Amino acid sequence: MDRIDAMQAFAAVADLGGFAPAARKLGLSPSGITRLIAALEDRLGARLLQRTTRSVTLTDVGARYLERVRRILADVEEAEGSAEGERTSPSGRLAVSAPIGFGRLHVSPIMSAYLKRYPAVTGELRLSDRIINLVEDGVDLAVRIGHLADSSLVARRVGEMRRIVVASRGYLRRRGEPDRPEAIATHETIQFGAPTAPPDWRFVEDGREIRIACKPRLLTNSADAAIQYAEQDGGLTQVLAYQASAAIKAGRLQIVLEKFEQPAPPIHFVYPTSRLLSAKVRTFIDLVIESSHWHFGGA
Numbered sequence: 001m002d003r004i005d006a007m008q009a010f011a012a013v014a015d016l017g018g019f020a021p022a023a024r025k026l027g028l029s030p031s032g033i034t035r036l037i038a039a040l041e042d043r044l045g046a047r048l049l050q051r052t053t054r055s056v057t058l059t060d061v062g063a064r065y066l067e068r069v070r071r072i073l074a075d076v077e078e079a080e081g082s083a084e085g086e087r088t089s090p091s092g093r094l095a096v097s098a099p100i101g102f103g104r105l106h107v108s109p110i111m112s113a114y115l116k117r118y119p120a121v122t123g124e125l126r127l128s129d130r131i132i133n134l135v136e137d138g139v140d141l142a143v144r145i146g147h148l149a150d151s152s153l154v155a156r157r158v159g160e161m162r163r164i165v166v167a168s169r170g171y172l173r174r175r176g177e178p179d180r181p182e183a184i185a186t187h188e189t190i191q192f193g194a195p196t197a198p199p200d201w202r203f204v205e206d207g208r209e210i211r212i213a214c215k216p217r218l219l220t221n222s223a224d225a226a227i228q229y230a231e232q233d234g235g236l237t238q239v240l241a242y243q244a245s246a247a248i249k250a251g252r253l254q255i256v257l258e259k260f261e262q263p264a265p266p267i268h269f270v271y272p273t274s275r276l277l278s279a280k281v282r283t284f285i286d287l288v289i290e291s292s293h294w295h296f297g298g299a
Contacts, residue, residue: 091120159294190233191216192226203260
């Protein structure tokens with residue numbers, strides 16, 4: 001059994017609601033379609049279609065399998081078209097995932113520009129701070145900030161992101177500017193992160209990591225809330241550079257302990273190894289590199 005042929009037969013039956021119309025579409029006999037579907041079901045060990053004398057419907061397993069089959073067939077079609085030189089411009093659906101704040105500020109403008117440049121592409125931008133499974137969620141490309149744990153993904157580094165400590169000028173005039181990480185113990189702090197995250201801030205000196213345990217006055221999972229409270233003289237907070245960049249440029253916050261910062265975590269685009277780098281994905285990454293500067297220094 002050729003699995004691609006069997007998948008095409010299955011998708012055609014599901015789309016057209018019967019074996020006979022699927023056979024006509026694919027230029028096969030109804031018995032040939034039946035054999036392909038039966039072999040596919042045998043291989044999977046599950047029934048994909050419910051057959052009656054009047055109709056053919058998907059089982060629950062078949063409905064879930066059909067979603068993945070459509071993605072596989074679309075990838076095959078795009079790969080063949082690219083190899084044969086038949087496509088000169090990207091087309092179809094492009095799903096991109098990114099963290100909420102970073103996506104809103106930096107990925108959304110790229111998607112807008114991309115769709116204007118490539119009118120045959122339909123875009124889908126999913127903003128979430130949850131790490132998703134790209135294959136299961138049907139996502140072509142994701143932005144990840146930080147060191148990657150999932151080695152099953154192909155990664156393309158496109159920048160880096162400093163983690164910085166900031167405070168308002170009013171707070172620093174009142175309490176003094178810390179000159180070493182250990183001085184944080186005498187300061188009021190604002191903890192940004194998940195409630196279950198350890199309340200320690202990490203620094204480095206001469207290649208040695210320094211961890212400072214904090215007892216925050218405010219604990220929040222919102223970077224905006226942490227920055228707003230810091231702007232109101234609430235204390236020190238540690239955030240990603242892009243999150244505080246507007247407040248720093250406006251003079252509402254300033255960076256402290258800069259020389260003790262850890263090396264900036266990378267920003268990557270990631271996509272599944274099971275997929276060829278499609279024209280859509282390649283041109284989206286190219287547009288980011290061409291038009292954006294994702295090397296964030298905190299100012």
